[in-house]
Amino acid sequence: MRTLRLSVRARLTAWYGGFFLLAGVVLVALNYVLVSAQLPQVDSFAIAVGGPPLGPADQTQVVTTLEDYRSEALNTLLLQSGVGLVVTTALAGLVGWVLASRVLEPLQAITATAHRLEVEDLGRRINLDGPDDxxxxxxxxxxxxxxxxxxxxxxxxxxxxxxxxxxxxxxxxxxxxxxxxxxxxxxxxxxxxxxxxxxxxxxxxxxxxxxxxxxxxxxRGLGRREPVELDHLVEDALYTFRHEPQDISLVAEPVAVLGDAVLLTHLVTNLLRNACTHNHQDGNVAVTVRGTNPVLVVANTGAVIPADAVPGLFEPFRRLADTRGGGAGLGLSIVRSIALAHQGNVTAYPIDGGGLCVEVNLPVTDVRSTATYGKIT
CATH class of the missing domain: 1.10.287 (Helix Hairpins)
Incomplete structure (x- = not known):
């Protein structure tokens, strides 16, 4: 169940309008009690006016008239007070919205400045003018x-x-x-x-x-962002692995992501090198690029990997005990760091029978038609 998320301005307006409505209700109730006490009471009216005693019929008519008068007066008071309270509460909510907007302008300036900040452009400042509050x-x-x-x-x-x-x-x-x-x-x-x-x-x-x-x-994050054709980048990276003994296959959709082409090339290269290094001599590597998350998937055959050992593979210098290939244990750490710099994430899980599947999610800016590629030669 989704929770309704209100902005600070909306909450301040709601609080202001709510307190105003509560104060108005209390004022109307107090006014009702005071007016009701000032209106003539039915039981004591005959004694108060004096004069000859009234007959039963006249007494009944007087009581009915007084009750109608009191009821009509109090109902009119409640109706007019209710209408006035609704109108003034609406005006109070509008005034509260304007006042909250004025009060929150500095916070909006801080948020806008934070959104515009980049690693290579940290020179933006708020420089807020106004009272020293x-x-x-x-x-x-x-x-x-x-x-x-x-x-x-x-x-x-x-x-x-x-x-x-x-x-x-x-x-x-x-x-x-x-x-x-x-x-x-x-x-x-x-x-x-x-x-x-x-x-x-x-x-x-x-x-x-x-x-x-x-x-x-x-x-450190990204110094610049530009559209990068991820499918072309993966194809170029796979060309450097064409002499690997493993069978490498690619299924790709043309996908553009927003980021740094150099860092994304390192991400793909590290994934492919990891998949080829920690694999059987006659194993295979399956690479998938698609426009829906996950954007990039690299799966390979190899030794059986315990599920509880997978999270540690993303830590620097962490390798499995039987890992061969002379790596430094930085490949997946670099992959995760680059993905996070692109506001993405990386997940991995062991494959039944041996091997590892790594899924990379990146912000997609464009998705087009599907293309299928076979063995990389």
């Missing part, structure tokens, strides 16, 4: 928070850029030195064997650093 204090506090956030984001971007340069440069130099040593025709077998191990370690270190930097970048 609680709402202006709130707006100034929000502006101060944005100043601190902008400083933190700038510091993080500089750190990531510097770390990228400082970490990649020595690894590139090491790789070059190892390759030069391995290319020496006089190198012994032990040197070549050691060089091969060092080169493999160097490659894993480079992948780990690239993954960590990508994870840090996606955790």
């Amino acid at each position: 609680e709402l202006k204090e709130l707006a100034d506090t929000f502006d101060g928070m944005l100043d601190r956030l902008a400083t933190a984001f700038d510091s993080q971007k500089r750190f990531v850029a510097n770390a990228s340069h400082e970490l990649r440069t020595p690894l590139a130099i090491q790789r070059t030195l190892i390759e030069v040593a391995l290319a020496d025709e006089h190198a012994s077998d032990d040197v070549k064997r050691l060089g091969g191990h060092l080169l493999a370690t160097n490659v894993r270190s480079e992948r780990l650093i690239d993954g960590l930097l990508l994870l840090a970048r996606s955790d």
